[in-house]
Amino acid sequence: MLKRSKVRSYIERFPRFEDESLSLYYAPRMPKAMIRETEEAVALARKFNDEVARPLALELDRKTHENPDYLPAELVKKANEWGFYTMWIPKLFGGKGFNMPSISYFLEEVGSACVGIANVIGVHYLGMAACMMLSNTRIIKKVMSDVVEGEKTGEPCLISYCITEPTAGTDVEEVDLEAKGRLGCHARKVAGGYILNGSKIFISNGHYSTWNVVYAYADLKRGADTKVALMVKRGMKGFSLGTHENKMGQRVCPASVLNFEDCFVPDELVAMDPDIIKSFTKRSPRDVNMQHIDYVFSISRAGVGAFGIGAARGAFEAALKYANETEIDGKPMVTYEWVQCRLAEMYANVRLGRLAYTEANLANQHRGAYNLLQMKPIYYYLRYLPGSYFKKIIAPLLDKPIATWILSKWYIDWQKPKDQHLTTGLASMAKFSCTDFGVRNCQMALELMGKDGLRQDSGAEKIIRDAKLLQIYEGTNQLNRINLFKSIVAPTCPKATFFEE
Amino acid sequence: MLTALNNDLKPFEDLITKFSREELKPHVEVRDRYPFGDLDDDVIEAGFRKIYDLGFLGIMLPEKYAGIGQGISAMCMMLGHVAEVDASYSLIIFTSAMSQQVILNADADEIAEKIYPKAKDAKEYLVAFPSFTDPGESKELPTASFSGKDYTLTGKLDYLVLGSFSKWAVIPARVAGRQGYSFFLADLNGKGVTKSDPIFSLGLHACPIIDISLSSVSARIIGEEGKGERYFETASKIMHAAAAAINAGIMRGSLKEAVEYTKEREQGGRPVINWSEVRMLLANMAIKSKAAELCVTQTCKAIDENLKDWGRTSIASTLHVHDLACEVVTDGVQLLGGNGYMKDYGQEKRYRDARQVMALLGLAPLKKLALIKEIAG
Ligand SMILES: Cc1cc2nc3c(=O)[nH]c(=O)nc-3n(C[C@H](O)[C@H](O)[C@H](O)COP(=O)(O)OP(=O)(O)OC[C@H]3O[C@@H](n4cnc5c(N)ncnc54)[C@H](O)[C@@H]3O)c2cc1C
Numbered sequence: 001m002l003k004r005s006k007v008r009s010y011i012e013r014f015p016r017f018e019d020e021s022l023s024l025y026y027a028p029r030m031p032k033a034m035i036r037e038t039e040e041a042v043a044l045a046r047k048f049n050d051e052v053a054r055p056l057a058l059e060l061d062r063k064t065h066e067n068p069d070y071l072p073a074e075l076v077k078k079a080n081e082w083g084f085y086t087m088w089i090p091k092l093f094g095g096k097g098f099n100m101p102s103i104s105y106f107l108e109e110v111g112s113a114c115v116g117i118a119n120v121i122g123v124h125y126l127g128m129a130a131c132m133m134l135s136n137t138r139i140i141k142k143v144m145s146d147v148v149e150g151e152k153t154g155e156p157c158l159i160s161y162c163i164t165e166p167t168a169g170t171d172v173e174e175v176d177l178e179a180k181g182r183l184g185c186h187a188r189k190v191a192g193g194y195i196l197n198g199s200k201i202f203i204s205n206g207h208y209s210t211w212n213v214v215y216a217y218a219d220l221k222r223g224a225d226t227k228v229a230l231m232v233k234r235g236m237k238g239f240s241l242g243t244h245e246n247k248m249g250q251r252v253c254p255a256s257v258l259n260f261e262d263c264f265v266p267d268e269l270v271a272m273d274p275d276i277i278k279s280f281t282k283r284s285p286r287d288v289n290m291q292h293i294d295y296v297f298s299i300s301r302a303g304v305g306a307f308g309i310g311a312a313r314g315a316f317e318a319a320l321k322y323a324n325e326t327e328i329d330g331k332p333m334v335t336y337e338w339v340q341c342r343l344a345e346m347y348a349n350v351r352l353g354r355l356a357y358t359e360a361n362l363a364n365q366h367r368g369a370y371n372l373l374q375m376k377p378i379y380y381y382l383r384y385l386p387g388s389y390f391k392k393i394i395a396p397l398l399d400k401p402i403a404t405w406i407l408s409k410w411y412i413d414w415q416k417p418k419d420q421h422l423t424t425g426l427a428s429m430a431k432f433s434c435t436d437f438g439v440r441n442c443q444m445a446l447e448l449m450g451k452d453g454l455r456q457d458s459g460a461e462k463i464i465r466d467a468k469l470l471q472i473y474e475g476t477n478q479l480n481r482i483n484l485f486k487s488i489v490a491p492t493c494p495k496a497t498f499f500e501e
Numbered sequence: 502m503l504t505a506l507n508n509d510l511k512p513f514e515d516l517i518t519k520f521s522r523e524e525l526k527p528h529v530e531v532r533d534r535y536p537f538g539d540l541d542d543d544v545i546e547a548g549f550r551k552i553y554d555l556g557f558l559g560i561m562l563p564e565k566y567a568g569i570g571q572g573i574s575a576m577c578m579m580l581g582h583v584a585e586v587d588a589s590y591s592l593i594i595f596t597s598a599m600s601q602q603v604i605l606n607a608d609a610d611e612i613a614e615k616i617y618p619k620a621k622d623a624k625e626y627l628v629a630f631p632s633f634t635d636p637g638e639s640k641e642l643p644t645a646s647f648s649g650k651d652y653t654l655t656g657k658l659d660y661l662v663l664g665s666f667s668k669w670a671v672i673p674a675r676v677a678g679r680q681g682y683s684f685f686l687a688d689l690n691g692k693g694v695t696k697s698d699p700i701f702s703l704g705l706h707a708c709p710i711i712d713i714s715l716s717s718v719s720a721r722i723i724g725e726e727g728k729g730e731r732y733f734e735t736a737s738k739i740m741h742a743a744a745a746a747i748n749a750g751i752m753r754g755s756l757k758e759a760v761e762y763t764k765e766r767e768q769g770g771r772p773v774i775n776w777s778e779v780r781m782l783l784a785n786m787a788i789k790s791k792a793a794e795l796c797v798t799q800t801c802k803a804i805d806e807n808l809k810d811w812g813r814t815s816i817a818s819t820l821h822v823h824d825l826a827c828e829v830v831t832d833g834v835q836l837l838g839g840n841g842y843m844k845d846y847g848q849e850k851r852y853r854d855a856r857q858v859m860a861l862l863g864l865a866p867l868k869k870l871a872l873i874k875e876i877a878g
Binding site for chain 2: 255
């Protein structure tokens with residue numbers, strides 16, 4: 001009916017049809033083995049929930065209330081024993097190399113039993129994503145091999161991601177704000193490295209982690225243009241842990257204060273600074289800084305979306321169980337239409353949210369951070385070649401500057417801006433929608449359960465405490481709404497400006 | 502707002518705000534740790550004693566029982582101010598008032614006289630009540646048997662507010678072979694009463710709640726057998742407004758803290774209150790908070806003036822206020838960013854407390870259905 005060229009011109013118009021319907025285009029391109037791998041991740045999560053997460057969730061929450069200083073390190077050990085801290089490390093770096101999108105389904109599953117426990121596992125991959133996206137293959141190899149080693153020895157080696165400062169939260173997630181913000185973490189260039197001063201707050205897993213990806217600024221007044229990314233290991237001189245916060249929920253996952261006092265970070269642990277950026281791209285440090293933020297959050301916000309749907313599911317499952325077991329006027333609650341409609345809505349919220357984070361993952365797979373690993377030949381090559389091959393042939397290459405150069409070029413220089421916008425926009429959409437669904441389902445569950453849902457031992461009240469955090473971290477849901485608008489809607493609004501009102 | 506409608510309340514208002522500011526505010530965070538922490542019951546109970554000493558607990562009690570004899574407006578004004586600071590104490594006042602209302606509705610003169618004018622201390626004055634329960638909806642209530650002279654209660658009662666503190670409790674129970682349920686007064690220190698540890702709940706931590714089990718506990722009937730539902734309905738129609746007042750107070754507190762914080766906190770080189778989306782969230786909070794106050798004030802007016810259908814107004818406006826409150830406290834946390842999630846600030850407590858208050862007097866959806874049944878038949 002229409003010539004192909006006509007069709008093309010229509011579907012390329014805003015809203016560009018492919019960008020709006022990623023699953024239609026990209027799902028068929030998914031390597032089949034990825035589905036089986038994802039099934040395995042989900043099955044593992046279910047087993048872990050049965051044997052570890054569910055039996056521990058309420059008990060640990062209670063213990064952390066009894067003693068707010070208590071940190072359930074045994075939980076981290078357990079997750080380490082189960083192999084969860086290397087499961088999504090690419091085989092290239094010694095991990096098990098599960099495909100990255102599968103982590104969302106895994107986190108949703110664990111999150112449906114306890115969002116805090118899911119966070120203790122998931123936030124390690126936020127650290128990993130940051131480390132990877134800095135593209136220094138030598139550093140990635142070093143840090144990841146520590147994590148792999150930690151699994152072998154039984155001494156967990158986790159990675160934290162550290163951007164938030166006492167006076168800068170939203171500001172460090174968006175370069176236009178960072179440029180005007182009151183930044184506090186200073187990195188002074190000295191011979192052989194940087195001297196780091198300042199502190200980071202609210203760092204998830206801070207008290208458990210061995211490695212920290214820390215961002216600081218060479219010039220605090222020009223933060224957006226002078227950002228430096230440093231790998232700081234526990235035990236380094238001048239680095240100490242402060243308190244961990246007394247939070248409303250997710251209490252098994254500490255939010256820690258990290259202090260740096262004349263902490264010397266040698267050049268070999270400097271993952272990014274303006275000079276390094278200059279060595280492989282003509283793009284400005286500020287642009288690269290924003291692109292890095294977008295890369296990391298495009299990955300992690302899909303993950304937080306999965307936490308949100310985990311919470312939404314946990315609430316739904318609690319309400320469903322209650323409605324099955326409770327009677328009103330001598331009839332099971334589930335026989336009433338008003339109960340059925342509310343449960344249906346809760347279920348729908350779960351499914352809709354899952355679609356949202358799946359779209360964000362598809363954007364990462366084909367237009368963002370995962371595109372390299374998820375190309376069919378590379379995916380199968382990584383999957384089926386034995387570990388020894390990587391160790392002997394590939395690993396030595398990773399120490400070479402050329403490997404870093406290629407990865408940096410690939411990630412930073414060769415990503416098209418419109419792909420960057422699509423991935424970050426969809427990740428923001430998944431993040432705020434799924435986490436809003438999470439809180440909404442918790443609210444609906446409490447309304448359905450009344451006083452029975454208020455007791456800690458019912459499980460329902462904990463979910464609403466846990467879920468609220470999801471609307472705050474990884475960028476507040478306000479920032480994420482603005483980011484969605486900025487990235488995807490704004491091209492149709494030539495007059496729109498951002499953070500300048 | 503209530504004081505604007507009724508000037509007589511001004512002296513009460515001054516007293517209660519001073520009390521909240523001086524006696525409650527400094528201890529909110531520590532008391533919220535109950536039932537954990539190094540707090541012993543004495544510290545928690547010191548707060549109850551203060552309220553008792555001030556005489557606030559008898560605000561709606563007729564003067565003949567040594568009460569103050571005020572109406573629901575005074576009660577709501579007081580609950581709102583207390584809740585603005587620490588809603589746990591509003592629950593204590595609410596529970597005490599709920600017991601009083603049931604006793605008064607049952608015309609149980611003898612019982613009222615036995616307790617209120619003679620109480621030596623807060624323990625004797627504050628009568629425990631299952632404030633989160635509509636006994637008519639309850640799966641399980643204790644059973645009462647009559648021995649010809651007196652009643653004995655046997656069975657379980659869950660979620661009894663103040664059960665670990667008070668000497669007396671008003672307990673709903675079913676009399677074998679009788680339709681409906683009845684209310685009884687039992688001595689919680691008496692033989693046959695077993696108390697659980699304080700229950701760790703979502704919110705209102707400083708007001709202890711326990712489960713009890715009763716084994717042939719002697720009790721006195723309040724009013725007549727089988728009339729429990731009537732006493733409860735009449736009491737709860739009024740006391741719904743009181744629950745709404747608590748949540749309206751929580752909302753005020755949440756808005757106040759959010760405004761103060763966003764004026765101080767800077768991001769992007771300016772106080773965050775100057776970002777228009779922050780302002781929009783604050784505006785929505787303010788609108789909901791003001792609407793809630795209006796609901797409470799008008800409901801009180803309707804009750805005090807005995808306007809037609811005041812019971813429906815009371816329930817409808819209360820359910821609406823609860824919905825608004827849950828939204829407001831969620832945004833209240835949000836506007837403080839990460840700090841809003843921490844116990845060093847008041848917002849996370851309000852987020853929990855508002856939802857706990859929503860569950861007062863029974864399941865909200867069932868109240869909605871009951872309301873429409875009343876309206877539409
Ligand atoms: C438990 C927990 C764990 C965390 N884990 C980590 C971690 O592992 N690593 C890490 O680096 N950080 C972490 N964070 C920090 C988190 O990402 C920040 O809290 C979040 O980005 C918000 O920053 P903030 O708390 O400073 O709030 P603020 O930025 O001060 O925001 C306060 C309010 O103002 C609004 N606001 C601010 N600026 C704007 C604007 N321009 N436009 C509209 N609204 C605006 C916000 O939406 C919010 O409502 C964690 C936080 C918590 C609470």
